[in-house]
Amino acid sequence: MVEILKQEVVVITGASAGVGRATARAFARRGAKLGLIARGIEGLDAAKRDVEELGGQAIVISCDVADAKAVEQAAEQTEAAFGPIDIWINAAFAGVMAPFLEVSPEDYKRVTEVTYLGQVYGTMAAVKRMTLRNRGTVVLVGSALAYRGIPLQSAYCGAKHAIQGFQDSLRSELLHARSKVHVSMVQLPAVNTPQFDWIKTTLPRKPKPASPPYQPEVAADAIYYAAHSRRKSVVVGFPTLKAIWGDHLFSSLLDRYLARTAFKGQQDRETIEPGRQNNLYQPVPGDHGAHGRFDRIARKRSLQLLLDKNRLILGTAATLLVALALDRWMNRDEEAGVLQRRNWPEFRR
Template sequence: MGRGRVVVVTGATGGVGRATARAFAARGDSVATLARGEEGLAAVAEEIGSAGGRALPIPVDTADFAALDRAAGEVEEKLGPIDVWVNDAFTSVFGRFTDIEPKEFERVTEVTYLGFVHGTRVALDRMLPRKRGTIVQVGSAMAYRGIPLQTAYSGAKHAIQGFTEALRCELLHDKVPVHVTMVQLPAVNTPQFDWVASRLPHKAQPVPPIYQPEVAARAIVHAADHPKRREYWVGGSTVATMIGDKLAPGILDRYLARTGYRSQQTDQAREQDRRVNLWEPVDDRPGADFGAHGRFDARAKPRSVQLWASRHHGLLGTVGAAAVAGIGALALRRGGD
């Protein structure tokens, strides 16, 4: 596609959203960044300008539909018609389901699921009359396979998957040239493990293999360029989790029950008084910008063979995806023996 599009990225002040905003800016796109933390918004706006794009930072909570609708109107007033909308904002709580308060679970659902629904709606309200536009949903391996200690996040990602599939069918039925695609992410080295609320005794960590947020950003930009593909996979673990349970029902449950608690925590005790982003942003004060990367740079991969196979989705991509899935399923089967 051509350069100079108008792109909206929610959750753009940290992690994958931050890297994605920079990636679009490097192509010369105008990028509206929607998030709650004003310090993070100011920092990402500066990075967008340095990368060659035009920035429009807008403080907004995606759980608030009316506020998000006003933000979309501001984007079109100041930058022009929205070409690409990327839903990425989320929050969560690490911990056993019974340790999460009902109001906390509700809040995670409002941001991580309904925030995507709201973003999709305000984008479609503007794209459908023009009969053009692309919406990219940032999904997760957990859209297919829930894991222990992440009931709220797993549930939201499952919901996004079902919502997007249903919506895509409606758009196809109506023959509307507006596209909705998903990018399914593996574990990514982002700041979320230091700002998401936690009930765990130790510091949270992603389950390897871990990828840098720039890998995810490349996938999202590619999906925006080629939105007719229903979804893209980033990282071999994404396909393995999607297919492994189908090949060996119940095995993955037992494997994750045995390993899922230990693998998501480090040996370091969790700080009891740290700020979390469930109700308020943590990057809303001077010096509180978190950037795109978390504390796992030494372990994170800068590229993904699975993403390459997913992008080149002809014969070679199909073979690559099948091979990764088969290896992953075999590993899961052995782990459950």
């Protein structure tokens, strides 16, 4: 079991809202010292208040993760305030919900810079420091869509696929160097965050998750676990498992299924109001919190994650059950023989 430091120094990108905001709260409950990174200062200030109310400490750094120099400076500020960074969590992302030909080259570039390169730049800033001390963990926040792309989110899906390949390459390099720096990736299902209210879109109706979402606290729990378990990958929710295995086994069938269902399935009944703001290039003003508008249908727990976190115990129990069943099967002939002898006349009194 990995030792958990009492006062970890943790950097979280995308900390002003959604999964990043919920993750900041999860670490604050354990007394962490947090460097909170995002663009929107109102959300950052509110996140800082959350952290302090829960017993942690925080500094806020307004930073666009697509700017490598700004990310490096944010790492410097965090270490100047709290000391060496123990954990770096890349939770920031951006997206566009639109058919491929309705996404401009500029928007494609922006989604890639934030969602993919933002994680690369954060990892660079973290790993260059962690390797000097030969300790530390980077958590990449991935998605079921890192394995199975869906219509209307080609830019986001491509970026998440890129992160998956990036992690494989970096982990191999760290293993080659016999480094104790660890890189984990958390594969999330749809999550009930404010993203559906501010994502850029050309759709006529309000965007929604393709399947019932999970609450951001479920994602935060998985990220906290990934930061301390030294697992390569942590998968959250059966929908994520279905996406991963479905693509491995029935990729072409999934193409056809999503072609029929995913366009309508990612749009609400309500039309988009005029003047709706999006956060692709500038943050939407205000404090938006961790939750989106789908609290009524969002799942508060993940049985799959619970099983995954306790798979050693479950594996041991399963092994014992198999061993007992095998022992019973191997001795069935002997037991049958004893019963048979008891019924022979010469054994009756």
